Amino acid sequence: MAIATLEQWRDLYDLADQLKERKPWQRFEDIDLIQIKLPEYREAFTCSIMGKQAFCPGISLHYGIEGYSDVMMLMESGDFPVPSTYVMGDIHALTCYYGNQEELDDVQRKRIQELGRSYQGDMDWTYFLSFEPRYSPSDLSLEEVKRCTLVFRALIRVLDHLDEAPDQLPDFEHDELLKVTVADTGEMKMESILMPEPFPRYKMIELPEDLKQSLKEEPKEDLDLALDLNYLFTPVHDPDYDRPLNPLILMAYDLRTDFILHAHLLSLEDDEVECLMATFMELIEEIGRPAKLYVRNPTIYYALESLCKEIDVPIQIDALEELDEIYEHLRERI
DSSP states (O other), rough: OOOOHHHHHHHHHHHHHHHHOOOOGGGGOTTSSSSEEEETSSOOOEEEEEESSSSSOOEEEEEEEHHHHHHHOOOHHGGTTTHHHHHHHHOOOEEEEEEEEGOOOHHHHHHHHHTTTTOOOOOOOOEEEEEETTTEEEEEOOHHHHHHHHHHHHHHHHHHHHHHOOGOOOOGGTEEEEEEEEETTSSEEEEEOOOOHHHHHSSOOOOOOHHHHHHTTTTSSSSSEEOOOOOOOBBBEEETTTSSSSOOOOOOOEEETEEEEEEEOOOOTTHHHHHHHHHHHHHHHHOOSEEEEEEEOOHHHHHHHHHHHHOOOOOOOEEOHHHHHHHHHHHHHH
């Protein structure tokens, strides 16, 4: 992985601290989106400004339609009691945080020292993290530093312009976002548009009719089945990859007997929905149809909702708090 020079980091920190001085979270909610299209990139960056509730201020960048769809998933995740570990583990994002000193790792602390920067107190320490599904949050690569630098430079221009022309703010409450286009000449165009439809986030697999009929004919058992997907957020270092892995676990759990029926650590090559579907069918064939299926993860809910209706298995959204202790135990053992 190509690494940015100290001077490239200095440019980025200069811009990030200029943004911090402007305190954009006093004006914007994290759902008030700004899309910035730069001439250097084919697709736009969606910017989300965090910290309106005086908690964890920062700026998150999401590239392209895939990144925009991740933002929409974050906004909609409140409809499910899905753990933040899954939500944050399954997105593409470059994020600048203004946090506390204890949140920084050794690399981030050393960089701040080498840059000669001085931060004091809570929600003042500037640091960056790169998020990518299946990987642990990591330091920015050279390309990611370049992306953040260009976007932050444009975002400062946008915020300064809105200070002078606040009437150009979109109607965020009615599903508008601010679209900014920067031309090769540096000229900047701003307009309010309706939020576009995101890329379909949740995958569904349609089974053959004979297979669905076979599952429906399996006997119904006195089983309250919980299915869950969750990231452990315990970095696993593998020399074959540029960044540490973030273990993703697929778990099947019997809520009546408090027994783990199945636990599978997915590899990078595994498709989570295909593994989920295979596990669900295997459990039905081995044990029978559950009396009820409990889920908290939207990926699982939308993948199995239609099938559960067809094979007469009620599906219910539940917080499944009893699983969290199991994941914590797994984190301690890795």
